[in-house]
Amino acid sequence: xxxxxxxxxxxxxxxxxxxxxxxxxxxxxxxxxxxxxxxxxxxxxxxxxxxxxxxxxxxxxxxxxxxxxxxxxxxxxxxxxxxxxxxxxxxxxxxxxxxxxxxxxxxxxxxxxxxxxxxxxxxxxxxxxxxxxxxxxxxxxxxxxxxxxxxxxxxxxxxxxxxxxxxxxxxxxxxxxxxxxxxxxxxxxxxxxxxxxxxxxxxxxxxxxxxxxxxxxxxxxxxxxxxxxxxxxxxxxxxxxxxxxxxxxxxxxxxxxxxxxxxxxxxxxxxxxxxxxxxxxxxxxxxxxxxxxxxxxxxxxxxxxxxxxxxxxxxxxxxxxxxxxxxxxxxxxxxxxxxxxxxxxxxxxxxxxxxxxxxxxxxxxxxxxxxxxxxxxxxxxxxxxxxxx
Numbered sequence: 001x002x003x004x005x006x007x008x009x010x011x012x013x014x015x016x017x018x019x020x021x022x023x024x025x026x027x028x029x030x031x032x033x034x035x036x037x038x039x040x041x042x043x044x045x046x047x048x049x050x051x052x053x054x055x056x057x058x059x060x061x062x063x064x065x066x067x068x069x070x071x072x073x074x075x076x077x078x079x080x081x082x083x084x085x086x087x088x089x090x091x092x093x094x095x096x097x098x099x100x101x102x103x104x105x106x107x108x109x110x111x112x113x114x115x116x117x118x119x120x121x122x123x124x125x126x127x128x129x130x131x132x133x134x135x136x137x138x139x140x141x142x143x144x145x146x147x148x149x150x151x152x153x154x155x156x157x158x159x160x161x162x163x164x165x166x167x168x169x170x171x172x173x174x175x176x177x178x179x180x181x182x183x184x185x186x187x188x189x190x191x192x193x194x195x196x197x198x199x200x201x202x203x204x205x206x207x208x209x210x211x212x213x214x215x216x217x218x219x220x221x222x223x224x225x226x227x228x229x230x231x232x233x234x235x236x237x238x239x240x241x242x243x244x245x246x247x248x249x250x251x252x253x254x255x256x257x258x259x260x261x262x263x264x265x266x267x268x269x270x271x272x273x274x275x276x277x278x279x280x281x282x283x284x285x286x287x288x289x290x291x292x293x294x295x296x297x298x299x300x301x302x303x304x305x306x307x308x309x310x311x312x313x314x315x316x317x318x319x320x321x322x323x324x325x326x327x328x329x330x331x332x333x334x335x336x337x338x339x340x341x342x343x344x345x346x347x348x349x350x351x352x353x354x355x356x357x358x359x360x361x362x363x364x365x366x367x368x369x370x371x372x373x374x375x376x377x378x379x380x381x382x383x384x385x386x387x388x389x
Contacts, residue, residue: 007232007375008368014228015220015285015371018138019363024216027139027254028059028113035138035227036118039251042231043120046238048249053117053268057260058109060142062214066102067205070095070162071198077169078194081176081187088173091166095159099326100299106258115139115253117261120234122245127269130248132382134233135262135280135330136226137255140219141357145211148354154204159326165197217361221352225285225366227251229375236379243386252330262333270337277308278341280330284374285366287346291322294342298326302335304342312344315381316373320347344378346370 018025018035025032040050073095077088118138121127146152154161172190175182218224230249237244252261262280269276284290292312295303313319322345331343355361 004236008372011225011228011232011371011375012363012366012368014231015224015366016363018224018227019218019220024218025138025140026142026216027057027257027260028115029139032115032139032253036116036251036253039138039227039231040118040120043118043234043249046234047123047244048120048234048238049123049125051119051121053119053261053264054114055116055254055260055264056111056114057254057257058106058111059113060106060257061109063206063209064102064106065205066098067158067162067201067208069101070098070166071201071205074162074165074169074194075198077173078191081169081172081191082182083176085173085176088169089177091169091173092163093166095162095166097299103258113254113257115261117253117265118251119265120249120251122237122248125245125248127248127272129245130272130276131386132247133250133269133276133278134230134247134378135250135252135265135278135334136230136282137223137252137261137280137330138227139253139256139261140217140361141222141256142209143212143215143217143359144208144357147358147360151204151207152354154200155208158201158204161197162201165194169194212359215359217357217359218363220362221285221365222283222356222361223255225283225371226281229281229284229371229378232375233378233382236375237382243382246386247382255330259328259330259333262330263337266333266337266339269339273334273338276339277305278331278334278339279308279312279378280334280341280343281345281374281378282329282343283345283352285346285371286352287367287370289347290316290319290344290374290377291347292319292342292344293329293331294321294323296324296326296328296332302332304331304335305340308340308342311385312342312377312381315384316377319344319377344374346374
């Protein structure tokens with residue numbers, strides 16, 4: 001690999017343009033398209049041919065009753081004891097199902113908005129000529145109204161707290177099913193506890209989604225960082241004739257609304273699933289190390305391609321495998337479509353994770369050196385994995 005002392009500055013400049021000049025990039029918005037048009041122009045100058053994939057998607061509703069569905073179940077389970085013991089017994093199951101249920105419902109909402117993907121192919125190449133596709137999403141998330149304090153603590157621990165509350169309800173439900181007496185004082189205390197917890201999370205649900213008055217993040221780390229890395233990789237690949245024609249770059253839309261862009265691309269490219277490798281690059285602008293997704297746990301959990309994951313780990317000795325819980329990325333759509341796929345991100349600093357999906361996700365968070373290391377790791381991996389290809 002050629003040394004490039006200007007790489008950190010180039011990465012930061014690209015991220016700054018997306019973050020500061022364009023700003024927030026909601027899915028389906030003119031700003032999202034503006035960012036992709038800018039990328040198409042830049043990639044065209046590097047010898048790539050842009051292809052557009054337009055699609056309809058379901059925009060995030062103004063309010064989606066996420067925590068509220070869990071809270072109402074817990075309140076109902078407590079107050080309907082001992083008559084409906086099974087309702088209480090199933091409480092922890094219901095809480096654990098919510099992340100999957102939310103996505104299931106999101107995909108079934110009316111697809112009234114429109115977005116697009118930008119697929120950049122080496123000039124003279126077709127998708128069939130590729131053996132690697134690098135992916136980064138362009139859109140940004142709806143902003144949370146807080147970055148610290150009691151509300152922040154409740155949000156980051158919601159699954160653990162509501163699951164524990166569910167197990168308390170399940171214990172009493174089990175007693176009711178076994179027709180064992182429940183002391184009235186205990187039943188009253190549990191009803192009061194679950195009622196308070198439930199009402200707090202119903203309030204947090206509204207505050208989470210409505211407290212920022214519809215504002216969206218500027219998305220410096222999530223995901224101007226990944227877009228900037230792909231842009232620089234495109235420039236590097238253009239100077240590697242033995243690699244250039246084999247690697248495509250995909251800039252997706254509507255990731256934050258439910259991976260709609262990635263699913264659209266995976267569906268269109270599905271005939272290539274047997275031989276096209278896919279790596280998504282997301283949130284790589286802050287942190288002390290790289291991590292490679294080995295899978296996602298949960299009711300609809302899955303594993304990424306182990307061979308691909310191992311290759312990426314070998315390209316950076318400090319990188320670590322990562323089994324995610326209740327969160328994913330564009331790589332999921334490709335894994336489910338049968339592609340050999342995985343994703344990378346940096347491990348994040350406390351400052352970043354507190355700014356995640358908030359208006360503090362701005363240029364001040366970015367570590368250009370960290371972005372450069374990620375870029376060099378991907379260059380090293382591409383060279384190593386395709387040396388004998």
